[in-house]
Amino acid sequence: MSARSELAGPAVANEKRHSVSASSHVVSGRWRAVHMEWTKLRTVRSTAWLVLAAVGFTWGVGGLVAWAVGATVCPTPTGCAGEDTPRLALSGVYLGQIAVAVLASLAVTTEYGTDTMRVTLAVYPRRGIVFAAKGTVVMALVLGAGVLGVLGSLAAGRIALPGRRFVGDNTVPPLSMADEPTLRAATGTVLYLGLIAVLSLGIAMVVRHTAAALPTVLAVLFLP
Amino acid sequence: MIKEVTEQGTPYASIAVTPGRGVQMQANFAADIAGTASGAPVWLRLTRTGTSVTGYESADGTTWREVGRVTVATLPPTAQVGLFVTSPSTALRVVRQGGNTETGPAFEPSTATFDSVTVDPVSPAPPAAWSDLDVGKPGPRMDGTPAIGSSTESAGTFTVTGAGDIGTLPPGGDNDIVRDSLAGVLIGMIAIVVLGVVFITSEYAKGVIRATFTVSPRRGRVLAAKAVLLGVVVFAVGLVAALAALVLTRPIQRRNGFEAPAYPDPSLADGAVVRAIIGTALFLAVLALFALGVGTILRRAAGAITLVIALVVVPSIIGAFLPVNAELWLNRTTPLAGLAMQQTRERFDNAIGPWAGFGVLCAWAAIALGLAYWQLRRRDA
Numbered sequence: 001m002s003a004r005s006e007l008a009g010p011a012v013a014n015e016k017r018h019s020v021s022a023s024s025h026v027v028s029g030r031w032r033a034v035h036m037e038w039t040k041l042r043t044v045r046s047t048a049w050l051v052l053a054a055v056g057f058t059w060g061v062g063g064l065v066a067w068a069v070g071a072t073v074c075p076t077p078t079g080c081a082g083e084d085t086p087r088l089a090l091s092g093v094y095l096g097q098i099a100v101a102v103l104a105s106l107a108v109t110t111e112y113g114t115d116t117m118r119v120t121l122a123v124y125p126r127r128g129i130v131f132a133a134k135g136t137v138v139m140a141l142v143l144g145a146g147v148l149g150v151l152g153s154l155a156a157g158r159i160a161l162p163g164r165r166f167v168g169d170n171t172v173p174p175l176s177m178a179d180e181p182t183l184r185a186a187t188g189t190v191l192y193l194g195l196i197a198v199l200s201l202g203i204a205m206v207v208r209h210t211a212a213a214l215p216t217v218l219a220v221l222f223l224p
Numbered sequence: 225m226i227k228e229v230t231e232q233g234t235p236y237a238s239i240a241v242t243p244g245r246g247v248q249m250q251a252n253f254a255a256d257i258a259g260t261a262s263g264a265p266v267w268l269r270l271t272r273t274g275t276s277v278t279g280y281e282s283a284d285g286t287t288w289r290e291v292g293r294v295t296v297a298t299l300p301p302t303a304q305v306g307l308f309v310t311s312p313s314t315a316l317r318v319v320r321q322g323g324n325t326e327t328g329p330a331f332e333p334s335t336a337t338f339d340s341v342t343v344d345p346v347s348p349a350p351p352a353a354w355s356d357l358d359v360g361k362p363g364p365r366m367d368g369t370p371a372i373g374s375s376t377e378s379a380g381t382f383t384v385t386g387a388g389d390i391g392t393l394p395p396g397g398d399n400d401i402v403r404d405s406l407a408g409v410l411i412g413m414i415a416i417v418v419l420g421v422v423f424i425t426s427e428y429a430k431g432v433i434r435a436t437f438t439v440s441p442r443r444g445r446v447l448a449a450k451a452v453l454l455g456v457v458v459f460a461v462g463l464v465a466a467l468a469a470l471v472l473t474r475p476i477q478r479r480n481g482f483e484a485p486a487y488p489d490p491s492l493a494d495g496a497v498v499r500a501i502i503g504t505a506l507f508l509a510v511l512a513l514f515a516l517g518v519g520t521i522l523r524r525a526a527g528a529i530t531l532v533i534a535l536v537v538v539p540s541i542i543g544a545f546l547p548v549n550a551e552l553w554l555n556r557t558t559p560l561a562g563l564a565m566q567q568t569r570e571r572f573d574n575a576i577g578p579w580a581g582f583g584v585l586c587a588w589a590a591i592a593l594g595l596a597y598w599q600l601r602r603r604d605a
């Protein structure tokens with residue numbers, strides 16, 4: 001195929017020009033693999049949409065849930081004191097993770113679908129490096145989106161909860177990152193999204209097809 | 225009411241007048257004999273001969289009409305008799321505590337007055353007066369306080385208040401075992417969604433769609449042919465799967481205590497069971513058509529599969545975080561409403577009726593296929 005030789009040609013040439021010794025070749029090769037993966041991920045339109053969806057769902061649903069919860073059905077005025085407000089505010093992650101799982105799956109399956117994988121492996125025959133580079137790039141992107149989503153939904157929850165008279169009378173303190181459990185929940189949620197990305201990446205590597213990878217990943221996420 | 229002992233769940237025979245269904249004679253949680261449809265005030269009488277109990281009603285206290293005759297096999301020579309008032313749960317009670325929302329029935333006691341009360345023959349060693357008690361533990365009112373019954377007597381007129389059930393719930397509560405057996409459809413539907421989407425998107429991915437439209441230029445006909453074929457195949461598969469699920473899970477349920485009489489084996493003579501089985505197949509078939517429509521509109525497997533699966537799983541994921549009314553609303557309006565076809569028991573938490581829920585799913589499929597047809601005609605292949 002002509003496309004393959006066109007793509008593979010300059011990449012191999014570049015590598016020869018930059019590699020001086022064996023060890024520096026490996027190091028620069030790894031980073032160039034990361035750079036290549038980043039270019040592939042950045043330049044497809046679905047990535048931007050899926051990041052937007054992950055952040056948007058996390059904010060939107062979290063804010064909605066925080067806004068919708070009412071204190072009217074508590075057995076006593078202080079009966080809702082045990083309310084886990086950070087969990088409520090972060091509940092949008094349940095929907096946002098769908099976008100994360102799809103993003104990570106597509107990062108692999110579209111390469112197989114369009115045969116770009118052959119080019120990639122022709123350039124980087126060490127498949128471990130390709131997988132590590134893909135994992136690094138996808139995870140970095142997802143962690144970034146996760147930080148945005150989590151901070152945004154905690155902010156939305158902080159605004160929405162008192163609006164529903166849910167916080168007050170010292171029953172439930174307002175959401176704050178200075179609160180240690182809240183900080184842990186926030187960090188944990190970001191890490192959770194990162195691991196969902198790695199899980200999806202792994203499943204996609206095994207099944208290789210979009211139509212098989214997506215339902216498998218989503219079934220694993222929502223089976224319980 | 226006449227009983228051997230007053231404990232909840234023990235055999236009984238009773239006759240009562242209800243606000244909506246007139247006079248009813250009931251016994252042993254099974255027999256239910258209707259009298260005339262007239263409401264209170266009415267004269268009621270129970271007579272016993274051995275273990276046989278006969279119920280009578282009368283409009284004037286002189287002309288008596290037999291309502292029915294039942295047998296309470298364990299009724300001893302000396303039995304307990306009494307006046308009773310009850311009302312079933314009419315409302316859903318929501319309690320939010322410690323971050324969890326619990327739902328359950330709420331009870332509101334009813335009150336009735338009885339006069340001209342006689343017992344004949346009077347017990348040889350009569351108690352000094354009538355005593356009252358709640359049969360079983362009183363359930364909660366809407367505000368959480370127990371709905372405790374009471375009684376007063378004034379010059380031979382009794383005023384009795386009470387709510388709840390004289391029976392005990394079968395194990396596991398009021399489970400819909402047919403629905404439980406068919407719950408696997410929640411996972412199976414993911415494969416069906418993929419099938420429906422890929423049926424069209426794979427043609428776009430490989431460019432086969434151009435060949436298809438060259439051979440058959442009328443695009444609506446292509447979409448219709450795909451829809452009919454997909455619907456029929458998925459319906460057949462769903463029917464076999466639903467029947468097999470029911471047959472395979474029944475022994476497990478029996479082993480776990482879901483046995484007759486509270487949980488009889490599902491029978492194909494029962495309309496609700498047949499509806500649940502056919503409804504499961506119909507649900508899968510129409511869901512596949514919805515997926516086909518979305519796949520045709522988006523033309524990409526990734527987007528279409530994600531969108532359809534997100535739509536069908538959303539209520540079960542975020543519903544748990546939302547107030548109960550919002551969760552019910554989600555269960556009524558998203559495509560998963562079609563699963564209401566699997567209901568075989570009237571439960572207080574059913575979101576929507578079987579056919580109405582199926583209609584909601586059909587509406588989703590119709591809109592998706594309609595948009596797909598419109599897009600198919602105006603776009604390049």
